[in-house]
Amino acid sequence: MNAITKFLDDYLIRTGRTGIDPVEANKLLEKAGILKDSLDRPGLPLRKKLRNGEFPHAFQSGGKGSSWTIPISSKSKVHNSNYPITSQLQEKKKLSNMTIQTNDISQLRNQIEKARLKYKPEKIKYLLIAEAAPDGIERFFYYENVRQHDYLFLGVVEALYPKMKEHFLSSGRNSEIKHKILKKFQQDGFYLLDLSDVPISFLQTDLASQLPNLTKKIDSVANEDTKIILIKANVYDITFHYLNQRFKNVIDQRITFPGQGGQRKFQVEFKQALRKCGYFD
16 A cells, blocks of 8 residues: 555656546556556556545545545645645535635536537537546636646647647737637637536536536537547546447547646647547548
8 A cells, every 4th residue: 555655646746736536546556567457447446445445535526426536645745736635524515615706507517618619610520528627717728818727728739730839828828819729720620528517626426427418418519420539548538438339430549638747648649649530641
């Protein structure tokens, strides 16, 4: 257990992340030769340890039955940005009291969807599936006026339109330039959906419970020629086999999120997925 905790602590500190889910964590642990993963049920060996209480600092934000998050342990908690160590009940209470601009989750969902639909292509050639809008909702991919930490947007634009990205950043993230980039993204047939309709902090169930709704969303926007690209390791792990049974063109490519420390891997993996789509042909 000490080796597992130390490895995950070191990884979270190095990448600047606040926590990690058991599926992604178990995969990393297997690569490091520390804990073998399950082929059929990724993350299961680590989830068993979580259920047995072997990680007292881990929590289920939505209570029993919801997804696990493993933050940095109290032994290694040296950065203010690390996730606070609280009991599950305290964490759930904190999340339920959070606000963005409104306490109405339905209104928040509509606000996100309105921004997304503004840039929906007439025909979607490439459908990107990410995890969720960020907890800092002001950083949402489809908002024109985003001042910082727009990791996913910058990662996607660097792969597709590198010169436009340079122009955007050199302008100080000018909202009109971002509008032009999003219009180009739309004209080229790209569209972004999320597995969860709301930020993770507002989701009261496991991400896997969102799969039926995701299927409906894909059915409503895609056709048999639409290529589906899954962004973020846990999104791939949760959705790939499920979606691959229902849709023709789900790209088999596990893509690292382009957050702190993951930008270079994202470029390699996202471009591999685009090649499989025939984008660069």
